[in-house]
Amino acid sequence: MTTAIRRAVIPAAGIGSRLLPLTKAIPKEMLPVGDRPVIEHTVRELVASGITDITIVVSAGKDLIQQHFRPNPALVDQLHAQNKHAYAKAVEEVAELAHEGHITYLEQYGPYGNGTPVLNAARGSGDEPMLVLWPDDVFVAQVPRAQQLISAYEKTGCPVLALMPMDREDARRYGVPEVKEDLGDGLLRISTLLEKPEPEVAPSGFAAIGGYIVTPGIIKELQAITDRWEQHQTGEVYLTDAINAYAATKAVYGQVIDGHWYDTGNPTDYLVAQFASALADPEYGPVLRELAQGGDGPSRVR
Ligand code: G1P
Numbered sequence: 001m002t003t004a005i006r007r008a009v010i011p012a013a014g015i016g017s018r019l020l021p022l023t024k025a026i027p028k029e030m031l032p033v034g035d036r037p038v039i040e041h042t043v044r045e046l047v048a049s050g051i052t053d054i055t056i057v058v059s060a061g062k063d064l065i066q067q068h069f070r071p072n073p074a075l076v077d078q079l080h081a082q083n084k085h086a087y088a089k090a091v092e093e094v095a096e097l098a099h100e101g102h103i104t105y106l107e108q109y110g111p112y113g114n115g116t117p118v119l120n121a122a123r124g125s126g127d128e129p130m131l132v133l134w135p136d137d138v139f140v141a142q143v144p145r146a147q148q149l150i151s152a153y154e155k156t157g158c159p160v161l162a163l164m165p166m167d168r169e170d171a172r173r174y175g176v177p178e179v180k181e182d183l184g185d186g187l188l189r190i191s192t193l194l195e196k197p198e199p200e201v202a203p204s205g206f207a208a209i210g211g212y213i214v215t216p217g218i219i220k221e222l223q224a225i226t227d228r229w230e231q232h233q234t235g236e237v238y239l240t241d242a243i244n245a246y247a248a249t250k251a252v253y254g255q256v257i258d259g260h261w262y263d264t265g266n267p268t269d270y271l272v273a274q275f276a277s278a279l280a281d282p283e284y285g286p287v288l289r290e291l292a293q294g295g296d297g298p299s300r301v302r
Pocket of ligand 1: 173174207
């Protein structure tokens with residue numbers, strides 16, 4: 001029997017440099033994809049996967065995230081008074097979602113690198129495994145990506161990374177796992193994760209896509225890396241290093257995720273995510289398709 005996964009962490013303290021100047025005043029987590037901000041897609045995915053304890057790790061300038069999820073009874077009352085009941089419901093639903101996922105916020109503290117928010121959030125989690133999802137991915141999948149990761153963890157009882165097939169040319173953008181064993185149904189045992197290799201030396205055709213189940217063993221490795229950093233004040237603390245340290249002696253798995261992945265962390269992919277989600281929408285899709293085919297779009301005034 002594995003420990004049930006209830007907890008998740010969303011590292012959201014980054015400055016979104018690849019999207020500047022768009023992210024100068026707006027946190028990248030709050031940029032819209034479809035009719036909601038990116039981070040709401042992630043929270044929805046977690047709640048739909050049974051997560052009841054979400055920690056969002058933030059930094060200065062991220063208040064809009066809290067504002068988005070905070071209940072706003074005055075706005076709801078105002079909308080009802082104006083007979084705008086559907087909008088009132090939409091506003092209330094976001095706060096209900098946050099309540100269901102029991103969102104709490106934590107200020108990031110410690111060395112640079114994506115391992116630090118994970119270690120921050122793990123404090124007080126005891127011996128529980130937890131999910132880690134980057135805040136700039138949007139998944140469209142029949143079974144949520146988080147649920148697919150949880151199922152892989154339930155089968156193995158070991159740390160799991162979310163993987164997707166990639167073009168080898170893209171290897172230099174991702175962590176690429178070396179596969180040790182294929183267990184079927186997309187479950188792979190991996191021996192190591194190489195960060196951003198050149199295509200010629202990429203050990204497989206899979207990319208790590210920013211979804212992880214970290215266990216207490218991984219947290220111990222992160223702590224050891226952080227302790228070394230504190231002694232010497234050099235280097236950065238990355239989750240990949242902790243995974244590799246752990247995988248040197250113990251089993252780590254990758255789960256190839258069934259679904260469509262949209263990264264929103266850089267301008268091109270962000271536009272693709274926006275466009276793809278709008279195309280899939282029954283209301284906006286037909287208008288955009290017409291526009292893409294050289295039509296006039298919805299504006300009738302010339
Ligand atoms: C991080 C991980 C990398 C992963 C990527 C996915 O890299 O270190 O293994 O492939 O996220 O988005 P980053 O893009 O933060 O440099």
